[in-house]
Amino acid sequence: MNILNALKGAGGEFEVNRTIGAVGALAYVLGAHAFVAWSLAKGEHFDLTAYCLAFPGGLGVVVGSTAGAVAVKDRAVATSKIIADTGAVPAPPPLGPKVPVEQQV
Numbered sequence: 001m002n003i004l005n006a007l008k009g010a011g012g013e014f015e016v017n018r019t020i021g022a023v024g025a026l027a028y029v030l031g032a033h034a035f036v037a038w039s040l041a042k043g044e045h046f047d048l049t050a051y052c053l054a055f056p057g058g059l060g061v062v063v064g065s066t067a068g069a070v071a072v073k074d075r076a077v078a079t080s081k082i083i084a085d086t087g088a089v090p091a092p093p094p095l096g097p098k099v100p101v102e103q104q105v
Contacts, residue, residue: 007022010074021063021067028058028059032055
């Protein structure tokens with residue numbers, strides 16, 4: 001199993017949203033640590049508490065936005081495949097179970 005398989009979609013090809021999300025997350029992680037190293041090399045004060053509170057939130061935003069973009073794209077692709085195969089536009093189900101209507105005699 002290859003780590004790059006996480007960047008591939010159901011069709012087996014690399015997907016733009018997944019690739020951009022992975023590159024963005026990697027840049028965020030490396031960039032944050034590079035800024036920490038830079039400030040420590042200059043001899044500036046480093047607040048570990050502020051860093052530990054801010055870093056997971058930013059990483060969560062990167063991962064969450066990537067997951068959202070992939071989910072929206074996957075849903076749009078599934079909808080377009082249904083339309084192409086059947087010609088019918090999928091609609092959301094009605095609220096609650098269907099109740100049979102009694103016929104009046």
